[in-house]
Amino acid sequence: MSHQPHNIHAGTQVVTRVGVHGSNNALVHPRGAVGIVTRTPCGNEAHFLIRFPDGFEASLKADDFEVLKLFKDRLEAAPDATFELEPHVIYRCITGSRAYGLDTESSDTDLRGIYLAPPDLQWSLYGAPEQFExxxxxxxxxxxxxxxxxxxxxxxxxxxxxxxxxxxxxTPIAEELLAIRDKFLSQMIFQTFNGYALSQFKKIEQDLRNQGQVRWKHAMHLVRLLLTGAATLREGRVPVQVGEQRERLLAIKRGEFAWEAVDAWRQELHRDFEQALMETTLPERPDYEAANVFLIRARRSAANLPP
Structure with a gap:
């Protein structure tokens, strides 16, 4: 048995050493199936998320699979089968508390980004994973x-x-995307931002009734989401930074407000969100055609085809 490298990362193609089972313990893929790592373990976790060509995903330990390149090397000389993600990343930004202006000394740095799958991966049997974590x-x-x-x-x-x-x-492709980012803004923001906040506040109320506790950090971010959504409808852009609301929001996170005060503020924000919806100049739906034209142009660029 070959030793697993310690630097298995998202994008590494692997071969299973065990059969992969799904619901009811039914065999989905036999031993020797090929997949690609889409999520790596964190902290004391031991499982990797592996995606197979048919889209099925399984949580496997490192001993349950082998890196495809090493597997091939044991048989014959083979080209590098590891997909390097970074050269195909077209956009990377910091999100979360640091982007919101709500960071403290203990805040993590959350990185989010976009990669443009190379044609060989996009067209292959493996397909391009939708997400790497x-x-x-x-x-x-x-x-x-x-x-x-x-x-x-x-x-x-x-x-x-x-x-x-x-x-x-x-990259230049990302610059083109940022130039049309307003095309993705629409009145649907009310349904997604406001709808999510409503459902999550109901869960907070259930936790308060059943356990007598409030997840204050979660409550803070829900209030922030309502503020951001209403401002987006009014301004035609997403104001990520919270600005002058920073201290009030952090006070919620620290549990310095009674739940009744937070609940009253969020209900006020729901009403304001509805008012913003009535006043907005954003369209009812985003510009699907602009997004489609951009995607085709990006795919052609990745394949070195003329525009």
Missing amino acids: DNATQSCYWELQKFLTMALKANPNILECLYSPLVEKR
Whole structure:
């Protein structure tokens, strides 16, 4: 048995040493199936998330698989089968508390980004994974098509990526994307931002009734989400930084407000969000055609085809 390298990362192609089972313990893939690592373990975790060509994903320990390159090397000389993610990253930014202006000395640095799958991976049997996560580096990268799809659905995390004030990397293709980022903004923001906050506040109320506790950090971010969503409808951009609301929001995180005060503020924000929806000049739906044209142009660029 060959030794596993310690630097298995998102994008590494692997071969299973065990059969992969799904629900009801049914065999989904036999021993020797090939997949690609899409998420690495964090801290004391021991499992990697492996994606197979049919889209099935399984959580496996390092002993349950072998790096494809090493597997091939035992048989014959083979080209490097490891997909290096970084050369294909077109955009990387910092999100989370540091981007919001809510960071403290203990805050993590959350990295989010976009990668443009190379044609050989996009066209291969493996397909291009929609997402790579590396918990050790607090990073997550979405393949461009997945990113655009989520942006068109007004996913809050994705829209905040497009408007993050802390950008670490942007290629010319990413510059083109940022130039049309307003095309992804629409009145759907009300449904996604406001809808998510509503559902999560209901869970907080249930926790308060059942356990007598409030997750104050979560409550703070929900209030921030309501503030951001309403401002986006009014301004036609996503104001990621909280500005003058910083101290009030951090006071919520520290549990310095009674729940009744936080609940009253969030209900006020829900009403303000509805008012912003009535006043907004954003369209009802995002510009799907602009996103599609951009994606095709990016794919052609990656394949070195003329525009």
